[in-house]
Amino acid sequence: MLNAAEARIYGAAEDEAARERARANLYAAPRASTPRGEGEVRAAPPRAQMGMAQAQALMAQMAAEDSRLGGRGARQG
Numbered sequence: 001m002l003n004a005a006e007a008r009i010y011g012a013a014e015d016e017a018a019r020e021r022a023r024a025n026l027y028a029a030p031r032a033s034t035p036r037g038e039g040e041v042r043a044a045p046p047r048a049q050m051g052m053a054q055a056q057a058l059m060a061q062m063a064a065e066d067s068r069l070g071g072r073g074a075r076q077g
Contacts, residue, residue, distance in 0.1 A: 006026065013019040050058070 008027070009022050010019050012020055
């Protein structure tokens with residue numbers, strides 16, 4: 001199927017130069033994978049991490065929700 005599409009693209013080209021341009025576009029590396037310039041530095045993505053205080057607050061919220069719902073969670077038994 002790829003060969004058929006490639007043949008149609010080349011067949012639609014008006015001359016050899018157009019065929020070469022089409023071939024270059026088809027087999028060019030994706031833009032996202034092209035190497036960056038030497039001067040460019042990519043910043044590290046922010047870490048998805050919570051601190052101890054945030055974790056404790058989350059656990060307190062979960063415990064309050066659990067008791068509000070009647071404690072029918074994983075603690076049954």
